[in-house]
Each structure stands twice: as structure tokens, then as C-alpha cells.
Amino acid sequence: MKKILVLGGAGFIGRNIVKELVSNGHFVTSADIKESQELENLKNSSNGDNLEIFTADFSDPSSFRILRESYDELYMLAAVVGVNRTLKNPEEVVRINTSLTMNTLNYVRENPVKKILFSSSSENYAGTSDLFNAQIPTDEDVPLCISDVKHPRWTYAMTKMHGELAFLHCAKAYNFKCTIVRYQNIIGPNMGFGHAIPHIVERFCKLSDKVFKIYGHDQTRAFCFIDDAVKGTILSMESLKADGEIYHIGKDEEISMSELCLFIGEIMGYKGKYENAMTYPGSVARRCPDITKAKNDLKYNPEFSWKDSVKKTVNWYRDFFESGRNPDSGGFEPPEQVMRSYD
Numbered sequence: 001m002k003k004i005l006v007l008g009g010a011g012f013i014g015r016n017i018v019k020e021l022v023s024n025g026h027f028v029t030s031a032d033i034k035e036s037q038e039l040e041n042l043k044n045s046s047n048g049d050n051l052e053i054f055t056a057d058f059s060d061p062s063s064f065r066i067l068r069e070s071y072d073e074l075y076m077l078a079a080v081v082g083v084n085r086t087l088k089n090p091e092e093v094v095r096i097n098t099s100l101t102m103n104t105l106n107y108v109r110e111n112p113v114k115k116i117l118f119s120s121s122s123e124n125y126a127g128t129s130d131l132f133n134a135q136i137p138t139d140e141d142v143p144l145c146i147s148d149v150k151h152p153r154w155t156y157a158m159t160k161m162h163g164e165l166a167f168l169h170c171a172k173a174y175n176f177k178c179t180i181v182r183y184q185n186i187i188g189p190n191m192g193f194g195h196a197i198p199h200i201v202e203r204f205c206k207l208s209d210k211v212f213k214i215y216g217h218d219q220t221r222a223f224c225f226i227d228d229a230v231k232g233t234i235l236s237m238e239s240l241k242a243d244g245e246i247y248h249i250g251k252d253e254e255i256s257m258s259e260l261c262l263f264i265g266e267i268m269g270y271k272g273k274y275e276n277a278m279t280y281p282g283s284v285a286r287r288c289p290d291i292t293k294a295k296n297d298l299k300y301n302p303e304f305s306w307k308d309s310v311k312k313t314v315n316w317y318r319d320f321f322e323s324g325r326n327p328d329s330g331g332f333e334p335p336e337q338v339m340r341s342y343d
């Protein structure tokens, strides 16, 4: 039984990793600024003794005092995420995400942790894709790039590049092994509300006119189901080959926003018209990861097709919106409105 810390354990990817690690028989500490009902339920289940939950703001270094004195493994997933939050509060993205990285490293200097996995993002090479025609599907050797320092969108990517460098280069000095995973559009039930698929379902559920706007119709993305991402993350943590390496964890099926919206419309039984429309400011034109390295090194083999992944995700959000509930935060805001508040 390993002793494992998951920072950001109440988040979408975090709580699914926590559940898997607990069911694999490990002792897990979940640390997050927010609470999670799913983790509370797990705590009250037969496996509950293997889970410890701490709720605190870990951008404050003193919060780390509540943790144990050592861990075998640390999954560093805590971050402020979401395009709209990044556009509206770039100063918070910079402060919180870089503090979380530096506070974690300061904790590890004093408290032995054998291995750390840092969660990074495909945003790190979005600038390279748009400006320098990076190869698509894109592998881990792609140069990282911020295309416009003055655009708030890039604050998030900057904090992820900072995290990659900080963890990789402190590993030797602070005596821990380290792996970076760059997640690529991970989706699934209850993934939060600040993402494309929840927004599309919300819009279909609340559609008042007979035309559905397809924002960024010719842009492409590749969606990966949460169960596959959890497997890829744990393989990245546990494989000896992964030490000091970076992996793209996602799925290599590139689809356009038009294909995505038409498929979701079909699931939702929508019979009306579609119209192509603008996209969010700074949004990358194409994205699809090359996952060959993870397949070869880790035997990572995502099982869920994009259609199965999208369907499972859409069904959860359709139930949510059709029950009359509304998200506390992160709901849909049209690009036209986000653009205005940015200008």
C-alpha cells in the first residue's frame, strides 16, 4: 500500500484518480480548496479508511502544514483552469497557479516525496500550432510558444510551462523523480461547466430560436474519455521509463467543431438549422495529440472512441440541465460577449 497525495483531488481528473487509487488499495490524501460530494461518499464507503480529505487554499504556503510528513507519490493537479476565467482574471491565474507550483516544491524540500507527476496542458504548444505550423498530430518534442504576451489567454499556458520547468529542474536538487503529463481535452460526466461540451449541451437545452450557432465551426479538437486519462496518468506515475519524461495523454482522433455539434444535436434530437459563427479570442485552430510515446513507453491505449466519450458526457449534462438546475459558475457565455469584456 502506497501513501499518495493528490493536490487538486476534488477536481474532475483529481477525484477520478483518487477513486481509482483507493480502489487499488492505496492510502490517499486528497487536498483541494473545494469539497467534493463524490469523495465524501467514498469516505463513507467500505474503502473510506483509505481516504483522508483536506480542504484548504494551497496557494497559501501555511496550508501545507496540515499534510503528512512524507508521501510515496504526489499527483500535482491543482490549478485555476478554464478559458473564461483566464480571460477575465489573468492576474489570479498567474498568482494562484505559480504559487501552487512553488508552494508544492517548498513542501517537498522539507518533506520527502519519492515521485511527483505534474499536470500540464496542450495549451503550451497552441501558439506553435497556429504560428509555426507545428505538425498535427503533435508530439512531446514540439517547441512551446506564447504567441502574444499581451493577451490574457496566455497566462494559463505560461503557468503550465513554468510548472513543467520548475518540477523537472528541481527534481534532482530536491531528490524526487518527476513525470509531466500534458492533458489534451479530457471529457466525461461532471467535468465542470467551463468547457465546450457542457456549453453546447446547455445551449441545446435552452435554445429559444430555431438556429444553433456553431462557434469555431472549422476548428478541430481530439477528445479523450476520463477513464482512459486516469489509466494514462497512473501509468505515467508508475512506469520506471517515465522518470524525467513528458507524455501527451489524450486520444488521437481529430474532429471538427461542426462534427461535434452535429453529433451532439443528433443525441439531443435537434431538428433545427445550424449556422457557422466566430470563435473565442485566441482559440487554437487545430489540436490533436500524437500519443505514440505514451503507447510505446507506458502501453497506454485509450479504449473509448470520441463518439462514445461524447455521448457519455452529453447524457450527464443533458440530465443536469433538463432537471432545471444551473451551474454555480462556468456556464455558457457567447464569444461575442467574452470578446467585449476582453476589449
Ligand SMILES: NC(=O)c1ccc[n+]([C@@H]2O[C@H](COP(=O)([O-])OP(=O)(O)OC[C@H]3O[C@@H](n4cnc5c(N)ncnc54)[C@H](O)[C@@H]3O)[C@@H](O)[C@H]2O)c1
Binding pocket: 007, 008, 009, 010, 011, 012, 013, 014, 031, 032, 033, 034, 056, 057, 058, 059, 060, 076, 077, 078, 079, 080, 081, 096, 100, 119, 120, 121, 122, 182, 183, 184, 185, 186, 187, 191, 192
Ligand atoms: N481537463 C483537461 O482536459 C485538462 C487539459 C489540460 C490540462 N489540465 C490540467 O489538469 C489538472 C486537472 O484539471 P481538471 O480538468 O480536473 O480541472 P478542475 O478545475 O476540475 O481541477 C483543478 C482542481 O484544483 C483545485 N484548486 C484550484 N485552486 C486551488 C487552490 N488554491 N488550492 C487547492 N486546490 C485548488 C480546484 O478546486 C479543482 O478542484 C489541472 O492542473 C489542469 O490545468 C486538464
